[in-house]
Amino acid sequence: MINPIGSATRPATLVEHFEHGLDAPICLTWELTYACNLSCVHCLSSSGRRDPRELSTEQCEAVIDELRAMQVFYVNIGGGEPTVRPDFWHLLEYAVDHQVGVKFSTNGVRIDLPRARYLASTDYVDVQVSLDGATAEVNDRVRGPGSYAMALRALDNLAAAGFTDAKISVVVTRENAGQLDEFKRIADEHGATLRLTRLRPSGRGADVWDELHPTPAQQRELYDWLVRAGENVLTGDSFFHLAGFGEKLPGLNMCGAGRVVCLIDPIGDVYACPFAIHDTFLAGNVLTDGGFAEVWRTSELFRRLRAPSGGGACASCRFYDVCRGGCMAAKFFTGLPLDGPDPECVQGYGEAALADPARTVPAQRQDHSHRTRPRAAAPVPVQIGARPDPAAPPASPCAESPLAGFRVTD
Amino acid sequence: MTEILDQPWELSPSVALRPEPFGALAYHFGNRRLTFLKRRELVEVVRSLGDSPDARTALARAGVPAGRWDAYAVALRGLAQADMIRRRDTGGEER
Numbered sequence: 001m002i003n004p005i006g007s008a009t010r011p012a013t014l015v016e017h018f019e020h021g022l023d024a025p026i027c028l029t030w031e032l033t034y035a036c037n038l039s040c041v042h043c044l045s046s047s048g049r050r051d052p053r054e055l056s057t058e059q060c061e062a063v064i065d066e067l068r069a070m071q072v073f074y075v076n077i078g079g080g081e082p083t084v085r086p087d088f089w090h091l092l093e094y095a096v097d098h099q100v101g102v103k104f105s106t107n108g109v110r111i112d113l114p115r116a117r118y119l120a121s122t123d124y125v126d127v128q129v130s131l132d133g134a135t136a137e138v139n140d141r142v143r144g145p146g147s148y149a150m151a152l153r154a155l156d157n158l159a160a161a162g163f164t165d166a167k168i169s170v171v172v173t174r175e176n177a178g179q180l181d182e183f184k185r186i187a188d189e190h191g192a193t194l195r196l197t198r199l200r201p202s203g204r205g206a207d208v209w210d211e212l213h214p215t216p217a218q219q220r221e222l223y224d225w226l227v228r229a230g231e232n233v234l235t236g237d238s239f240f241h242l243a244g245f246g247e248k249l250p251g252l253n254m255c256g257a258g259r260v261v262c263l264i265d266p267i268g269d270v271y272a273c274p275f276a277i278h279d280t281f282l283a284g285n286v287l288t289d290g291g292f293a294e295v296w297r298t299s300e301l302f303r304r305l306r307a308p309s310g311g312g313a314c315a316s317c318r319f320y321d322v323c324r325g326g327c328m329a330a331k332f333f334t335g336l337p338l339d340g341p342d343p344e345c346v347q348g349y350g351e352a353a354l355a356d357p358a359r360t361v362p363a364q365r366q367d368h369s370h371r372t373r374p375r376a377a378a379p380v381p382v383q384i385g386a387r388p389d390p391a392a393p394p395a396s397p398c399a400e401s402p403l404a405g406f407r408v409t410d
Numbered sequence: 411m412t413e414i415l416d417q418p419w420e421l422s423p424s425v426a427l428r429p430e431p432f433g434a435l436a437y438h439f440g441n442r443r444l445t446f447l448k449r450r451e452l453v454e455v456v457r458s459l460g461d462s463p464d465a466r467t468a469l470a471r472a473g474v475p476a477g478r479w480d481a482y483a484v485a486l487r488g489l490a491q492a493d494m495i496r497r498r499d500t501g502g503e504e505r
């Protein structure tokens with residue numbers, strides 16, 4: 001990446017620019033549907049059932065037109081499982097034909113060989129397959145029976161079709177934190193790039209976060225592993241809260257919510273971040289508030305998020321420069337103050353805060369989970385429907401962490 | 411190492427520039443790299459490369475003082491490596 005160009009006076013760093021927000025997001029996630037064929041226990045958007053208010057094909061096209069006008073160069077498409085929308089492939093083409101590149105997250109359900117060949121023939125499409133265990137045993141406990149085989153089959157098809165550099169996206173949990181080398185091997189074998197993201201207590205993730213989030217010892221090992229992996233493994237903005245262990249990790253080292261990061265949900269609601277689906281972080285709606293650009297530029301919530309903040313209880317921490325108090329969503333959904341330490345603070349302040357008996361966890365605002373929610377060992381219900389829309393795989397955490405695949409040097 | 415300044419360059423056809431308060435974002439649709447042009451003058455330079463006989467002329471047109479041209483040559487080389495800018499009329503044998 002380019003160097004800012006030497007100058008006697010240090011130019012403001014990108015992080016400083018980003019804190020005031022950009023004219024358009026650079027890490028925009030768009031969840032096309034809440035429908036999903038799976039029921040991952042940690043799904044950040046509590047997906048399962050389609051929302052009847054889901055944006056129509058024409059409304060989606062209008063969103064893409066607007067993204068093009070704003071010069072949003074690419075969008076991370078997720079869900080739910082986006083590929084179960086009958087118009088998914090049409091919208092994909094519509095986007096790339098309008099100079100909006102796409103990376104989409106999938107559990108692999110629809111990536112058969114012909115689709116893989118089609119994807120390999122496109123230039124501006126990137127595919128990310130979710131996998132939460134390097135073995136079926138570990139993966140399927142979280143993502144449901146058969147989901148490991150489904151993901152691996154999709155990756156095999158992509159590799160066989162000559163699709164280069166697919167992404168394998170892993171949410172790091174207590175159960176798979178010891179499998180990082182195996183994940184890397186699976187990625188290498190498929191000519192893919194490994195992407196590790198943080199388990200955040202968003203959506204159904206709130207129900208399992210206590211049991212599944214990595215232990216402090218695992219966080220430390222994860223950090224060391226990431227330092228060794230360097231730029232070969234993508235992390236988006238997932239682990240900047242671990243920067244206090246040593247040097248900064250590659251990626252975005254700040255919370256970009258509402259500044260460079262944003263979510264459009266299946267019904268057109270705009271949230272500050274894909275991990276922050278809650279009224280508190282709802283900025284507006286693309287249908288009722290004058291379109292996405294209008295919401296991005298004028299929302300009161302975003303104005304507040306872009307205003308300078310002091311750092312609160314973290315301000316005096318010597319790691320504040322790199323950690324900045326961690327992830328807003330992780331704090332919010334564990335009931336911690338937003339201007340205090342992250343629940344996984346490397347200094348241990350998070351654990352102390354979590355132990356506070358007065359802590360209350362906010363209720364989830366929306367839930368599209370399948371009503372008969374299969375827990376780990378139960379079979380995954382396959383819905384049968386007349387339209388080709390029924391089975392939708394959810395991209396779990398796929399949804400996207402900001403800044404996937406994007407590197408900044410400053 | 412400043413011969414780049416004597417050569418004709420242009421913005422790559424796969425690159426789009428988006429103005430931002432600090433300068434611009436450059437996105438390459440092919441290799442999906444996002445690069446930040448952190449100075450408005452650099453954005454000026456990059457934009458005028460295609461209409462200038464050589465990079466030196468683009469620097470002069472953007473009003474960059476000659477004392478800074480070496481630094482700009484380094485930046486332009488970085489952009490060339492990421493295929494954000496490419497040699498003009500050379501049928502791809504640049505680099």
Ligand code: SF4
Binds near residue numbers: 274329330
């Ligand atoms: S809230 Fe968390 S996940 Fe969202 S942008 Fe901020 S740090 Fe990233």
Ligand code: SF4
Binds near residue numbers: 241317319323325
């Ligand atoms: S006290 Fe705050 S800034 Fe310091 S490491 Fe913990 S979360 Fe990060």
